[in-house]
Amino acid sequence: MKGRIATTIVVGALIFFAGYAALFLAPDEKTMHVIQRIFYFHVPSWIAMFIAFSIVFIANIAYLATRKSNWDCLGVSAAEVGVVCCTIGLATGPLWARPVWGIWWTWDARLTTTFILWLLYISYLLLRGLLDDPEKKATLSAVFGIFAFLDVPLVYVSNRLWRTQHPQPVILGGNGSGLDPTMGKVLLLCVIAVIGVMIIVLFDRYRLERLRHEFEELRLEVETRDLTPASILGKEST
Amino acid sequence: MRFLRQTLAIAAKDLRSEIRGKEAVNAAFSFALVILLLFSFAFDPTAAESRRYGPGLLWIAFLFAGSLMLNPSFAREQSNDTLDALRMAPISPFAILSAKMLANFIFMSLVELVLVPVFGVLYNVSLSGVAGRLILVLVLGTIGLTVTGTVFSAISSHARMRELLLPLLLLPILTPLLIAAVEATASLLVDQPELDRTWVALLAGFDILFLTASWLLCDYLIEE
Numbered sequence A: 001m002k003g004r005i006a007t008t009i010v011v012g013a014l015i016f017f018a019g020y021a022a023l024f025l026a027p028d029e030k031t032m033h034v035i036q037r038i039f040y041f042h043v044p045s046w047i048a049m050f051i052a053f054s055i056v057f058i059a060n061i062a063y064l065a066t067r068k069s070n071w072d073c074l075g076v077s078a079a080e081v082g083v084v085c086c087t088i089g090l091a092t093g094p095l096w097a098r099p100v101w102g103i104w105w106t107w108d109a110r111l112t113t114t115f116i117l118w119l120l121y122i123s124y125l126l127l128r129g130l131l132d133d134p135e136k137k138a139t140l141s142a143v144f145g146i147f148a149f150l151d152v153p154l155v156y157v158s159n160r161l162w163r164t165q166h167p168q169p170v171i172l173g174g175n176g177s178g179l180d181p182t183m184g185k186v187l188l189l190c191v192i193a194v195i196g197v198m199i200i201v202l203f204d205r206y207r208l209e210r211l212r213h214e215f216e217e218l219r220l221e222v223e224t225r226d227l228t229p230a231s232i233l234g235k236e237s238t
Numbered sequence B: 001m002r003f004l005r006q007t008l009a010i011a012a013k014d015l016r017s018e019i020r021g022k023e024a025v026n027a028a029f030s031f032a033l034v035i036l037l038l039f040s041f042a043f044d045p046t047a048a049e050s051r052r053y054g055p056g057l058l059w060i061a062f063l064f065a066g067s068l069m070l071n072p073s074f075a076r077e078q079s080n081d082t083l084d085a086l087r088m089a090p091i092s093p094f095a096i097l098s099a100k101m102l103a104n105f106i107f108m109s110l111v112e113l114v115l116v117p118v119f120g121v122l123y124n125v126s127l128s129g130v131a132g133r134l135i136l137v138l139v140l141g142t143i144g145l146t147v148t149g150t151v152f153s154a155i156s157s158h159a160r161m162r163e164l165l166l167p168l169l170l171l172p173i174l175t176p177l178l179i180a181a182v183e184a185t186a187s188l189l190v191d192q193p194e195l196d197r198t199w200v201a202l203l204a205g206f207d208i209l210f211l212t213a214s215w216l217l218c219d220y221l222i223e224e
Helices: A002-025 A034-066 A069-101 A109-130 A134-162 A181-224 A229-237 B002-021 B023-042 B047-069 B082-088 B093-122 B128-156 B162-173 B175-189 B197-222
Strands: none
Touching: A002 A034, A002 A181, A034 A069, A034 A109, A034 A134, A034 A181, A069 A109, A069 A134, A069 A181, A109 A134, A109 B162, A134 B128, A134 B162, A134 B175, A134 B197, B002 B023, B002 B093, B023 B047, B023 B093, B047 B093, B047 B128, B047 B162, B047 B175, B082 B093, B093 B128, B093 B197, B128 B162, B128 B175, B128 B197, B162 B175, B175 B197
16 A cells, blocks of 8 residues: 555656656757647557557456456456547647647548557447456457457558558657657656556556456355345244 | 368358348348448439449448348347357357358358449449459458458347447457458459459458457357
């Protein structure tokens, strides 16, 4: 418990400082000026989303291999956190695109892929909501999660071949690409801070899911017991 | 050999029950026809326009009809618990799954066999010169649709509101298939038709990837 409070304080301070650094310490971008600062939260939320969905995929496989409910809990927690990160990315993207590209949205490979990714994991969460039997819920949603993750490269390739407008990757994007060193440092700080927040939320969500799972198990156990007054009285008389 | 015999036996059972009931194929066909009709009001179906929109609406009609038709595939085994009977028989789970895929593939092909000429007539698109290549695209696209659709039908058959859930699970997954199938079909409907190999390769890749995945995961789909 103490450790959790300490990490929350550390990560809280980190995200606060990251916000400050993104707004005041990072240099102004040459053409986009202040608008470009949304980049320091747009990119980290994508990275966090990618980590979260990879955790879902690993948890799905691990659940099918081991049948331990912990993995299922981890899978659903990471999916929810990933959907939140994805929503942040999808919301900050158009805010940035409108002044810079002149449009809110474009059907480019990366944008379309993320949009479909978002829909896929919302379907994953919906599917879980509509399956009642806990065992079935875990198994079948794990199968769906694996299918959804396998689909992502195909979605990306097909859209890539089709149309594209999003800028080439600035970092590791080949010759002529690259960030100002200060920008790079601020971005790194923001990535670490956002991933920190993601991990804390994921951890809390996981604990909640474990409790929920335990509660369900206890409830099932109580339900299967015969608790009618007659049976209790009957036991007493014998 | 054993696997093939089991698959064919179960697929034959599904075909027989469909021939007697004719529910899924009829419903899917009528539904796809309604979509084609509605699109003719939404877009102007003159020949030049329909060559541009045609492939897209044809595949949208197939995808919607497919997501409607694939639903009973596993759901019909539930009313009399016949899936349990299949499971108890000494049959490999993948034989059950692939039999369902085969049956659905045949149903879907029947729907397409009627619908593609109807599309050609209604939208004034000449298909006779490219029939062979068009069939290749249709077959590859239909394999992808029925493989993923059958797996998701097995998943959604256990859920509440399964009729609504199946399209919701299936359609986002099928986007790469839709893009590739539409582009490949479009490359056949222009003045100098030439099949675009890239999209055919993507369709084949989609089919192979998800067929392999369903082979690996079928034990979990068909288990009790």
